Amino acid sequence: xxxxxxxxxxxxxxxxxxxxxxxxxxxxxxxxxxxxxxxxxxxxxxxxxxxxxxxxxxxxxxxxxxxxxxxxxxxxxxxxxxxxxxxxxxxxxxxxxxxxxxxxxxxxxxxxxxx
Amino acid sequence: xxxxxxxxxxxxxxxxxxxxxxxxxxxxxxxxxxxxxxxxxxxxxxxxxxxxxxxxxxxxxxxxxxxxxxxxxxxxxxxxxxxxxxxxxxxxxxxxxxxxxxxxxxxxxxxxxxxxxx
Numbered sequence: 001x002x003x004x005x006x007x008x009x010x011x012x013x014x015x016x017x018x019x020x021x022x023x024x025x026x027x028x029x030x031x032x033x034x035x036x037x038x039x040x041x042x043x044x045x046x047x048x049x050x051x052x053x054x055x056x057x058x059x060x061x062x063x064x065x066x067x068x069x070x071x072x073x074x075x076x077x078x079x080x081x082x083x084x085x086x087x088x089x090x091x092x093x094x095x096x097x098x099x100x101x102x103x104x105x106x107x108x109x110x111x112x113x114x115x
Numbered sequence: 116x117x118x119x120x121x122x123x124x125x126x127x128x129x130x131x132x133x134x135x136x137x138x139x140x141x142x143x144x145x146x147x148x149x150x151x152x153x154x155x156x157x158x159x160x161x162x163x164x165x166x167x168x169x170x171x172x173x174x175x176x177x178x179x180x181x182x183x184x185x186x187x188x189x190x191x192x193x194x195x196x197x198x199x200x201x202x203x204x205x206x207x208x209x210x211x212x213x214x215x216x217x218x219x220x221x222x223x224x225x226x227x228x229x230x231x232x233x
Contacts, residue, residue: 033220042119042206043160045220056218088158101148101167101212104221106160 002026004093004107012113013081021076021110025093031055032074033104034066035090043090049074050096078112086114117142117209121224128197129232135182136192136227138207146212149183150221151192155203163205166190168212194229202231 005024013019025032031050035043048056049068063079072093078085088111092104118141128134140149151163166174166183173181178198182191194201207224 035220040225042208042223042225043221045222048218048220050218055215056220058220090160092160101165103162103165108157108159 004091004105006089006091006107006110008110009108010111010113012115014115015081015083017081017114018077018079019081019112021078021089021091021112023074023076023091023093023107025072025074025091026105028095029093029105030072030096031094031102032068032072033092033094034074034076035092036060037088037090037109038084039087046076081114083114086112088112117144117147117211117222119207119209119222119224121207121227123227124225125228125230127230127232128194130197130199132197133193133195134197134229136194136205136207136229138190138192138224140188140190140207140209142188142209142211144211144213148210148212149181149190150208150210151179151181151190152206152208152223153201153203154206154226160206164192197231199231199233202229204228 033048034046037043045058047066052068066076068074088109090109091107094102147168149166153161164176178195204226206226208221
């Protein structure tokens with residue numbers, strides 16, 4: 001089975017532009033989470049989606065938004081890009097939100113550079 | 116809010132030797148999960164080991180084991196018989212085990228860069 005896939009691999013944008021990052025979860029996984037990893041830091045939680053609904057949100061401005069599609073793939077959108085948005089954006093999928101633990105499987109990430 | 120602290124930005128160990136990576140965390144919750152993730156230069160985050168806070172027994176996965184000290188809020192990772200393929204960034208992470216707490220995602224430390232010397 002294919003793992004979590006993300007596209008594009010790399011992306012260069014200029015300040016003020018908008019960007020869309022895409023994630024396809026592992027087949028059968030219904031939950032997708034997004035993380036931002038700035039160079040030299042650990043990942044920071046942005047969003048979690050389960051069954052197409054936002055279930056959790058980290059401390060990020062409203063310029064960040066996401067959605068999940070009926071096939072459980074997801075998009076992360078960032079508006080009005082700032083230099084500080086330059087980072088590796090990681091997507092993670094899991095079977096689903098439940099009372100018990102569900103392991104998160106990470107994708108390879110999208111490297112976003114804002115000039 | 117929970118915090119995770121990794122005080123060792125970089126560690127170096129000889130191949131075949133043992134190394135211990137440190138992690139401390141702060142939480143007011145009694146039930147949670149702790150993790151160690153490995154991120155090689157390929158960038159893909161890989162789960163190394165998981166510990167449930169309600170379990171007193173330390174988790175072990177082959178050459179990887181943890182020392183979980185709940186009262187001290189300490190969670191260290193021991194890698195035995197270090198191999199060249201172990202070279203990577205290692206991140207300690209926390210997740211609430213409260214109902215719906217998983218929706219808050221994982222809280223990561225800043226990471227420790229592990230160098231394996233041949």
